[in-house]
Amino acid sequence: xxxxxxxxxxxxxxxxxxxxxxxxxxxxxxxxxxxxxxxxxxxxxxxxxxxxxxxxxxxxxxxxxxxxxxxxxxxxxxxxxxxxxxxxxxxxxxxxxxxxxxxxxxxxxxxxxxxxxxxxxxxxxxxxxxxxxxxxxxxxxxxxxxxxxxxxxxxxxxxxxxxxxxxxxxxxxxxxxxxxxxxxxxxxxxxxxxxxxxxxxxxxxxxxxxxxxxxxxxxxxxxxxxxxxxxxxxxxxxxxxxxxxxxxxxxxxxxxxxxxxxxxxxxxxxxxxxxxxxxxxxxxxxxxxxxxxxxxxxxxxxxxxxxxxxxxxxxxxxxxxxxxxxxxxx
Numbered sequence: 053x054x055x056x057x058x059x060x061x062x063x064x065x066x067x068x069x070x071x072x073x074x075x076x077x078x079x080x081x082x083x084x085x086x087x088x089x090x091x092x093x094x095x096x097x098x099x100x101x102x103x104x105x106x107x108x109x110x111x112x113x114x115x116x117x118x119x120x121x122x123x124x125x126x127x128x129x130x131x132x133x134x135x136x137x138x139x140x141x142x143x144x145x146x147x148x149x150x151x152x153x154x155x156x157x158x159x160x161x162x163x164x165x166x167x168x169x170x171x172x173x174x175x176x177x178x179x180x181x182x183x184x185x186x187x188x189x190x191x192x193x194x195x196x197x198x199x200x201x202x203x204x205x206x207x208x209x210x211x212x213x214x215x216x217x218x219x220x221x222x223x224x225x226x227x228x229x230x231x232x233x234x235x236x237x238x239x240x241x242x243x244x245x246x247x248x249x250x251x252x253x254x255x256x257x258x259x260x261x262x263x264x265x266x267x268x269x270x271x272x273x274x275x276x277x278x279x280x281x282x283x284x285x286x287x288x289x290x291x292x293x294x295x296x297x298x299x300x301x302x303x304x305x306x307x308x309x310x311x312x313x314x315x316x317x318x319x320x321x322x323x324x325x326x327x328x329x330x331x332x333x334x335x336x337x338x339x340x341x342x343x344x345x346x347x348x349x350x351x352x353x354x355x356x357x358x359x360x361x362x363x364x365x366x367x368x369x370x371x372x373x374x375x376x377x378x379x380x381x382x
Contacts, residue, residue: 062101062105062107062113062116062117064120064128066101066104066105067097067101067117067120067128068128070097070100070101071097071128071132072132073100074093074096074097077093077096078132080093081093081121085118087111087114087115087117087118088111088114088115090109092114094114094117094118095109095114097114097117098110098113098114098117101113101117176277176278176279177218177276177277177278177279178275178276178277178278179216179218179275179276179278180263180273180274180275180276181212181213181216181218181273181274181276182271182272182273182274183208183212183271183272183273183274184271184272185268185269185270185271185272187208187272188266188272190202190204190208191204191205191208192243194233198233199230199233200230201228201230201243203296203297204297204298205228206225207293207296207297207299209225209245209247209260210223210225210247210293210334213258213276214324214327216276217326218276218278219256219258219278219282220282220324220326220327220329220330220332221249221251221254221256221282221284221330221332222249222250222251222291222292222293222332222334223247223248223249223258223293224247224248224249224250224293225245225246225247226246226247226248227245227246228243228244228245228246229243229244229245230242230243231243238265241261241262242262242265242266243261243262244259244260244261244262245259245260245261246258246259246260247259247260249280249282250291251283251284251289251291251331252286252289253283253285253286254280254281254282254283254284255280255281255283256278256279256280256281256282257278257279257280258276258277258278259276259277259279260274260275260276260277261274261275262274262275263275282330284330284331284332286331287331289331290331290332290333291331291332291333292332292333292334292336292337293334295337295341295345300345301349303315303319303337303342303345304342304345304346304348304349305349306318307342307345307346308346308349308350312339312342312343312346313339315342316336316337316338316339316342319335319336319337320336322335323335323336
């Protein structure tokens with residue numbers, strides 16, 4: 053017997069009889085949609101019908117009973133339950149003027165901004181800095197085939213931030229993005245970089261990106277967005293950017309000419325007080341760093357001197373061993 057034939061054998065009166073036998077459980081029919089389960093109330097109705105009719109408790113029978121109960125055009129449900137199916141509950145809505153307005157909750161603390169710290173963290177600070185065209189050309193290297201940023205760009209960007217008195221932290225640039233040379237994404241900044249403070253507990257971060265396209269002979273502008281709070285409370289911790297590149301060579305040459313101690317004293321006297329107040333000794337490299345830089349500079353100069361000596365010895369040996377060639381000023 054097919055499924056349609058089984059459903060036709062079930063009359064509406066038989067279903068009414070089965071539902072009347074479950075008593076108070078009739079209210080559960082509106083909320084129980086588990087007609088596929090053998091442990092549902094729909095299965096109880098199917099078992100009752102199977103005892104009186106030549107049908108079995110199958111999923112098709114349970115679905116037929118469920119559909120008959122839920123069908124809006126059927127009078128089956130109205131015989132047992134008077135209220136409408138899926139009746140929407142009415143709520144008493146208060147007028148708008150009686151509903152109190154919500155107050156904005158401040159989730160971050162605020163403090164006064166001092167002369168050497170950046171304590172306001174409600175909105176990220178945004179400032180504009182400028183590089184001269186000559187400064188930019190020293191950092192940005194470009195030829196017909198490629199372009200790149202010189203290794204000294206990190207020191208140049210940091211010194212510019214210090215000159216504009218925007219940061220007193222010892223920044224570490226953790227990421228930089230240089231747009232591809234032949235890229236047509238002109239809305240994307242040519243160069244952008246991210247930096248953060250390595251001081252433990254300090255949450256200050258810096259994001260820099262080019263403000264407008266480069267024009268030959270004009271200054272190059274960068275937007276600086278500063279977020280987070282500067283926190284340099286532990287006086288026992290000192291930080292500083294590594295001394296490298298051209299700055300390291302100049303410092304080593306000054307130490308060789310005037311002495312390591314004298315160079316250290318000059319650096320300490322000429323350093324920015326705001327940086328020193330925040331335990332930032334970027335402008336004052338330690339004595340050990342100066343000694344190492346002097347040693348490296350001396351070794352490089354010694355290598356050049358050794359090469360010059362070897363070449364001179366080679367030339368002298370050639371002059372002494374050559375007896376046939378006519379060499380002037382022998």
